[in-house]
Amino acid sequence: MAKLHISTTINGEPEEFLCTPDETMLDVLRNQLDLTGAKEGCGSGDCGACSITLDGTLVCSCLMLAAEAEGKAITTIEGMAEGETLHPLQQKFLEEAALQCGICTPGMLIAAKALLDENPDPTETEVRFWLAGNLCRCTGYDKIIRAVLDTAADMRGAS
Amino acid sequence: MSDSNNKWIGENTIRPDGADKVTGRAAFAADTSMPGMIWGKVLRSPHAHAVIKSIDTSKAEALPGVKAVMTAADIVDFPVDTPVALGIQDMRWMCRNVMAREKALFHGHPVAAVAAMTEAIAAEACKLIEVDYDVLPHAIEIDDALADDAPILHDWMEFDGKPSNIAGTIEHSKGDVEAGFAEADVVIERDFTTRPVHQGYIEPHACLVSVASDNKTTIWSSSQGQFMVRAMVGLLTGLTQSDIRAIPAEIGGGFGGKTIVYLEPLATILSKKSGRPVKMTMTREEVMRASGPTSGSKSTIKIGVKKDGTITAAEGLYWLQAGGLPGAPVRGAVGCALAPYDIPNGHTLGYDVVCNRSKVAAYRAPGAPIGAFGVECVLDELAEEIGMDPLDLRLKNAAKEGTEAVHGPVYPVMGYVESLTSAKAHEHYNAPLGPNQGRGVASGFWFNAGGESSAQVNITEDGNVVVTTGHPDIGGSRAGIANICAELLGIDYKRISVLIGDTATIGFSNLTGGSRVLFASSMVVTESTRTVIRTLCELAAKIWDIDPDAVTWEDGEARPAGANAGKFDPLTLAELAARANETGGPIGAGAQVNTTGAEGGFGTHICDVEVDPELGIARVIRYTVLMDVGRAVHPAYVEGQMQGGAAQAIGWALNEEYLYDKDGKVDNPGFLDYRMPVASDLPMIDTHIIEVPNPKHPQGVRGVGEVPLVPGLAAVRNAVHNATGIRFNDLPLSPPRILAALDVREAAE
Numbered sequence: 001m002a003k004l005h006i007s008t009t010i011n012g013e014p015e016e017f018l019c020t021p022d023e024t025m026l027d028v029l030r031n032q033l034d035l036t037g038a039k040e041g042c043g044s045g046d047c048g049a050c051s052i053t054l055d056g057t058l059v060c061s062c063l064m065l066a067a068e069a070e071g072k073a074i075t076t077i078e079g080m081a082e083g084e085t086l087h088p089l090q091q092k093f094l095e096e097a098a099l100q101c102g103i104c105t106p107g108m109l110i111a112a113k114a115l116l117d118e119n120p121d122p123t124e125t126e127v128r129f130w131l132a133g134n135l136c137r138c139t140g141y142d143k144i145i146r147a148v149l150d151t152a153a154d155m156r157g158a159s
Numbered sequence: 160m161s162d163s164n165n166k167w168i169g170e171n172t173i174r175p176d177g178a179d180k181v182t183g184r185a186a187f188a189a190d191t192s193m194p195g196m197i198w199g200k201v202l203r204s205p206h207a208h209a210v211i212k213s214i215d216t217s218k219a220e221a222l223p224g225v226k227a228v229m230t231a232a233d234i235v236d237f238p239v240d241t242p243v244a245l246g247i248q249d250m251r252w253m254c255r256n257v258m259a260r261e262k263a264l265f266h267g268h269p270v271a272a273v274a275a276m277t278e279a280i281a282a283e284a285c286k287l288i289e290v291d292y293d294v295l296p297h298a299i300e301i302d303d304a305l306a307d308d309a310p311i312l313h314d315w316m317e318f319d320g321k322p323s324n325i326a327g328t329i330e331h332s333k334g335d336v337e338a339g340f341a342e343a344d345v346v347i348e349r350d351f352t353t354r355p356v357h358q359g360y361i362e363p364h365a366c367l368v369s370v371a372s373d374n375k376t377t378i379w380s381s382s383q384g385q386f387m388v389r390a391m392v393g394l395l396t397g398l399t400q401s402d403i404r405a406i407p408a409e410i411g412g413g414f415g416g417k418t419i420v421y422l423e424p425l426a427t428i429l430s431k432k433s434g435r436p437v438k439m440t441m442t443r444e445e446v447m448r449a450s451g452p453t454s455g456s457k458s459t460i461k462i463g464v465k466k467d468g469t470i471t472a473a474e475g476l477y478w479l480q481a482g483g484l485p486g487a488p489v490r491g492a493v494g495c496a497l498a499p500y501d502i503p504n505g506h507t508l509g510y511d512v513v514c515n516r517s518k519v520a521a522y523r524a525p526g527a528p529i530g531a532f533g534v535e536c537v538l539d540e541l542a543e544e545i546g547m548d549p550l551d552l553r554l555k556n557a558a559k560e561g562t563e564a565v566h567g568p569v570y571p572v573m574g575y576v577e578s579l580t581s582a583k584a585h586e587h588y589n590a591p592l593g594p595n596q597g598r599g600v601a602s603g604f605w606f607n608a609g610g611e612s613s614a615q616v617n618i619t620e621d622g623n624v625v626v627t628t629g630h631p632d633i634g635g636s637r638a639g640i641a642n643i644c645a646e647l648l649g650i651d652y653k654r655i656s657v658l659i660g661d662t663a664t665i666g667f668s669n670l671t672g673g674s675r676v677l678f679a680s681s682m683v684v685t686e687s688t689r690t691v692i693r694t695l696c697e698l699a700a701k702i703w704d705i706d707p708d709a710v711t712w713e714d715g716e717a718r719p720a721g722a723n724a725g726k727f728d729p730l731t732l733a734e735l736a737a738r739a740n741e742t743g744g745p746i747g748a749g750a751q752v753n754t755t756g757a758e759g760g761f762g763t764h765i766c767d768v769e770v771d772p773e774l775g776i777a778r779v780i781r782y783t784v785l786m787d788v789g790r791a792v793h794p795a796y797v798e799g800q801m802q803g804g805a806a807q808a809i810g811w812a813l814n815e816e817y818l819y820d821k822d823g824k825v826d827n828p829g830f831l832d833y834r835m836p837v838a839s840d841l842p843m844i845d846t847h848i849i850e851v852p853n854p855k856h857p858q859g860v861r862g863v864g865e866v867p868l869v870p871g872l873a874a875v876r877n878a879v880h881n882a883t884g885i886r887f888n889d890l891p892l893s894p895p896r897i898l899a900a901l902d903v904r905e906a907a908e
Contacts (some may be wrong), residue, residue, distance in 0.1 A: 036190035037183020039411070041361040042443040046830035049361055077183035090181040094173045097795035100634040100803065102180035103187060103362040103411025125839075132839040135830060137359045137412050138634060140802030141838040143795070 008069040010035070011079025019066040026050045026061035028069075029076060037077035037106045041135065048134030051107035051114075052076050058114040060133075077106035080113065089113055089151045098147035100138030108134045112148045120156055124149060167645040167652050168858060171795040174638035175657045176409070188365035188381035188408035189440050196367065197226055199422070199429050199439035200281035202271040202288050203449060204263030207297035207515040207823025208310060211259060211270065211290060218287040219273055224280035227432035228288070230271045231258040234424060235397050239315050243394070246387065246670070248419060250394055252484035256518045257395060257424050263292065264312060264483025265517045266824040267448030269421075274429035274437045297515040297823040298324065301457050301478050304514040312483065312513045326485035326511040329493050331566045339472025339504030343463025345544050351533040352889045353872065354816035355455040355480060358522050359807070359835050362411020363446045368426035369436035376403045376427060381410050383417045383631055384670035389662045395424040396431070406661040407631045410671075414807070415521030416451050418672050447828035451520020452817060453529075454479040454487045460496075460533035468547050468555040473502050473565075475534060477509040479526065482518035487511040491526025491606075494566040495869065496534050498604035499575055499761055500556045505565030515823050521672060523807065524605040524865035528872050532890070535601035535873030540886065549600050549877070550588070553763070554579045568759075574787025574851030575761035578602070581847050582763045587783045595770050596780065599877025602763045603869025607862035608673030609754035613666030614683035616644065616691050617747035622733025624648065626687075627660040628680045629668025634803075634864070635796035639677045640684055642792050643858060647688040649715035650732055666751040674862020677792060678757050678853075683750040685857045690748035698735050698742040703727045756855025760866040762786030764805065764874035770882045775898025777879050778840075779809050785847040789861030794848060801867045802844040808871020810836045816891050 003018040010033070019028050029035040029052070038061050041049035045060040052061045053075045054068070080087045089112050092098070099105040108131065115122060115130045122130065127148050128141070136144060179185040216228040234254055237243050243250040254260065259268045271288050275281035298304040298312070304324040311322045318325035340346055366380035376398055382388050385405040393400040410417060422439040430437040441450070461474040475496045479487035489509035497505050507530075542549040557579055558564060560572045582588055582600060592598060615627045626644050630636065637657040645652035669675070696710040699717030703710070709724035710717050716729040739746050767781040784801040791797040814834040818826040827833045852859025872890060880886050885900050 030190070031192075035183075036186070039187065039362065040189065040440075041363065041411075042830050044443065044829055044831065047361055047443075081182055086178070086181065093181050094177040095171075097171065097174075097635065097793075097799055099177075099180055100796070100799050101360070101362070101410060101412040102176075102185055103360075103409075105180050106183045109181060124843075128839040128841075132837040135361055135835060135837060137361055137414070137807070137835065138803045139799050140804075140806030140844045141836075141841055142802045142844045143799060145838065145843070 004067050006067060006070050009073040011075055021067060023066045024062050025064040025066045025069060028066040029061060035076050035078050039103055039106060048111060049104050049107040051110040051134065053110065053114055058111055077110055080109060087113065088155055092147045092151040096143050096147045096150065098139065098143040104134060104136040108136065108144060116152055116155065120152055122152060165646060167642040168792050169794060170642060171793060172638055172642055172652045174635050175641050176632065176637050185409045187362055187411050188367065188379055191367050191379045191408060192438065193367060193369055193436040196436040196438055197274050197276055197433060198278040198281050199272055199274045199426050199437045200278060200285055201269045201425065202285040204259060204266060204268040204270050206263055206292055206294050207266045208295040209263045209292040210295065211261065211263060212293055213291045214271060215289040216271060219284040222280065222284045222287060224276040225273060225284045226435055227274045227429045228271065229425065229428045229432065231260045233428045234258055234395050236260065245390055245394065252486060253391060253419065254395055256484055257421060265515050267445065267517060268483065269449065272425045272429060274433050299515055299819050299823050301455065301480055301512055301514065304512050324513045326481060326513055328508060328510050329489045330508045331493055332506045333565045334504030336472045336474055336504045336506045340463045342471040344466045345541060346461065346463040347537050347540050347544065348459065348461035349533065349537055349888055350457065350459050351536065352457045353455060353529050353532055354890060355452040355516065356811045356815040357447060357452040357833065358414040358416035360412025360414060360416060363441040363443060364421050364450060365440040366423045366426050367436060367438045368423065368430045370427060370430040372434065374398055374402045378403065378405045378423055379408050380423050381408055381417060383410065383413045383633065383672050385662050386629065386667050387418065387670055388420055388423055391420045392424050392427050396427050404661055404663045407659050410631050410633050413633055414523045415525055415672055418521050418670050421450055443830065444828045447833060448825050449517050451518060453522035453525060454481065454519050456529045458533045460537045462537045462541060464541050464545060466545055468545060468552045470500060470502050470556045472504040473497050475507040477530065478512050479509060479529065480516060480519065481511050481513050482516045483513060484518045485511055485513060487519055488521065488526030491524060492530035494606065495527035495604045496530030497565040498759065499558055499602045501558050501562040502565055507565065523804065523868045527603065527605050527869045528808065528811065531601065531603045531869050532872045535870065536876055536888065539877045539880065550579055550583045553602055571758055572851060572854060573758060573761060574849045577849045577851065578761055578763040578785045578787055581785045581849060582765055585765065585783060585847065587765050587781060587845065592767065595772060595882055597768055597878045597880065597882025599766045599874045599881055600763060601870040601873035601877060602761065603866060605674060605760050605862065605865040605869055607678065607757040607760050608675040609679055609757040610669040610675055611667050611753050612679035612683045613668045613749065613751040614680060614687045615665060615747065615749040616684065616687040618691060618736050620736055622736035624655045625658060626655060626684055627658045627665050628684065629660050629665045630676045630680050631659055631671045633671050634800060635793060636676045636680065638796060639792040640680055643681045644684055644688055647685060648732065649713060666749065674760065674864040675757060678856060678860045678862055679754040681858055681860055682754045682856065683752050686750035686752065687748045691746060694746055694748065695732065695735050698739065699730045701742050702730065702738065758853050758855065758861055760787060760861045762866045762870060764870040766874040766878040768875065768878040768882055770879060770897060772901060775894040775901060777813055777892050777897055779842060779875065781842055783845040783847065784867055785849065786866055787849040787851050787861065788863045789853040789856065790850055790859035791848050792858060792860060797848060797863050798846045800863045801846045804867025805844050805871050806836050806841055808868050809841065809875055812872045812875035812890055813892050
């Protein structure tokens with residue numbers, strides 16, 4: 001299968017890669033670009049562990065063809081902190097113990113950030129429905145939901 | 160019980176591995192790779208039950224890009240007539256589970272494996288392997304496996320002198336059950352069923368294995384125990400254990416399901432054959448088809464009480480599905496079922512039944528939720544029958560210090576009664592309910608466990624601390640260890656790094672499982688740290704030229720012990736570390752202990768549901784977990800265990816189950832159709848931590864990981880009963896089941 005040449009932007013940096021037409025973005029991130037923060041939990045878009053944003057829109061990278069990245073901007077968990085400074089969501093997840101095993105955490109954070117970018121003042125119900133596509137088997141979601149709500153409140157206070 | 164003198168134990172510190180986990184840096188097993196690495200893939204049986212007559216791998220071997228092909232012939236055989244125990248596992252079943260030997264025993268059972276340049280080539284090669292099967296009738300459900308004309312899975316298995324699918328029994332007995340029932344005013348006997356459910360960890364099984372030409376082998380894998388991986392891979396491949404270095408990758412959930420190996424021995428053999436590092440991962444579908452769920456079950460529970468609520472006798476009869484090879488968690492079911500109660504006459508008996516499903520693996524308090532389910536449902540019905548509050552009925556019969564359990568032990572001091580009295584007094588228990596809403600309660604027990612643990616505590620030259628233990632951190636145990644070590648040393652917890660050692664760098668440590676890790680690891684960390692503190696005092700004594708006994712360690716520094724010791728300025732950890740070279744050399748100590756003194760854990764749950772009468776959907780609207788944890792070393796992660804266990808119980812009670820088609824193939828092998836709770840399915844889960852310290856542990860720790868799942872099945876079911884007036888005895892309480900029962904009632908009215 002002839003490979004496609006893709007020019008894209010990942011976490012603010014220009015990036016080029018070759019991929020077959022049937023390769024997923026998740027496979028290219030993990031196996032070619034050494035960006036293993038996005039995890040494969042299901043490969044079918046049901047668990048959200050591979051969440052990234054594509055031009056600001058939340059997507060499951062396991063459901064996206066790598067070729068679709070052409071000319072677009074991708075953000076992964078590796079691009080969430082600014083240098084040494086964690087994103088407020090990352091910091092709050094740590095402070096409030098909103099992770100146990102940590103495998104869902106990158107996807108959960110990307111999804112939560114996409115929510116707060118769109119809706120800085122979500123209700124608990126809105127957070128729960130937004131994150132319904134991100135499975136966590138350890139926490140029972142309680143601390144994750146609290147962390148997102150508390151971050152939103154902090155960020156509103158700061159702005 | 161919080162000790163006001165404590166600075167770090169009981170603090171919600173930030174976990175030492177936290178920054179790695181929230182930035183995507185943490186390396187889970189599938190995140191690792193090596194130069195020259197190739198990919199392995201498993202060919203799995205398309206039949207639920209079939210004799211493997213022959214396997215021809217020649218076409219696969221000839222495919223360009225294929226580097227190695229293997230079958231069961233490459234795995235060490237453990238003949239079925241000689242048990243070979245490794246922990247609680249038997250290698251006779253393990254060698255047949257990792258790859259089908261005489262027979263394929265379930266749809267998805269590994270039959271062969273291939274390593275190739277890409278995963279796609281490996282998958283293509285699997286299709287070229289020709290397997291000649293003799294397809295047999297299959298038995299999926301317990302009743303199918305126990306029927307007179309059932310297909311017998313193993314010709315070497317007999318029960319009562321006849322060929323059978325019953326692999327064994329476990330029984331506990333106390334007093335005279337018949338006499339006890341004769342004393343009762345009310346006796347209720349009911350039949351229950353539960354369905355197999357999967358642990359549902361979000362990270363599929365994965366490993367990377369490199370075998371050098373001299374057999375030196377390195378394994379990175381997702382497991383609950385690197386020493387278990389080393390031992391099992393050694394036994395199954397014939398490699399010596401000292402040649403194997405098993406490195407624990409970060410683990411993305413396990414809940415018991417990663418206490419055994421699936422891919423590691425296959426990747427090891429493929430790596431040895433190919434001379435290349437081999438990476439293998441399971442797809443979610445493979446996880447669901449071929450890794451351990453827990454058992455489905457059926458049970459009959461009979462309990463008798465006097466009018467005042469005194470239990471006179473209780474009996475539980477259980478059948479648990481093992482999957483294709485023996486090993487259902489019968490011990491957990493029959494041992495934990497009646498454990499919360501002081502019962503004069505009790506009897507539990509459980510059967511381990513093989514059937515054509517994937518072999519079960521441990522799942523969070525293995526067997527105990529099944530054991531508790533029927534008992535806690537019958538207690539609910541008895542309470543109603545005699546007009547007693549269900550918590551009062553449990554309080555009346557609650558096990559306490561000195562109670563002799565039906566499964567044997569005499570209990571030490573413990574906080575089960577406190578979980579009930581706290582529940583009774585809890586605002587949740589006394590809150591009003593709306594239309595179509597109901598409230599349920601239930602209690603549960605888990606044994607907890609001790610066992611082997613090793614730790615090393617080293618002081619760095621700049622006066623900080625590196626602690627190494629041998630237990631994979633599955634849910635924040637590093638944070639608890641950092642708190643304990645900081646407390647003992649009297650220094651800031653941030654000065655402590657906690658590492659998980661691999662099999663070459665730390666002494667033997669048993670699995671992360673059984674709710675044992677913080678119990679056991681904090682014991683060895685405490686012993687190591689105390690030795691380090693003794694050394695630090697000796698160094699100070701040397702500097703001051705006084706007797707070491709005249710030095711004490713307080714708040715992170717050595718001080719003269721009282722006025723008679725002499726007047727010296729205190730020496731801090733950093734000062735002593737800086738002078739270590741002139742006073743005696745490196746500062747560090749290790750401990751290896753087979754820990755004992757783990758005591759059982761108890762908890763009580765309160766659940767509110769609202770049932771939609773039109774759709775049959777039961778929705779949990781409020782949930783409270785009350786539990787004796789001994790000592791909450793890191794309360795936030797203790798709460799997390801309580802909340803996560805409750806969420807799994809809610810899933811088990813309401814939605815999760817394996818569905819099979821008529822050919823014996825799992826029909827819902829993915830997260831879309833195997834419906835685990837998502838965020839919008841659940842309310843916040845309240846927790847109430849009770850601390851009755853375990854006197855046999857230096858910090859009072861009991862296990863906390865497993866008890867939270869145990870009461871949940873019955874708590875949800877009892878709530879649904881309260882909301883609908885219907886006693887559902889078969890899980891899950893999915894919308895079709897509830898709706899059907901509502902329709903039947905409507906038709907009868």
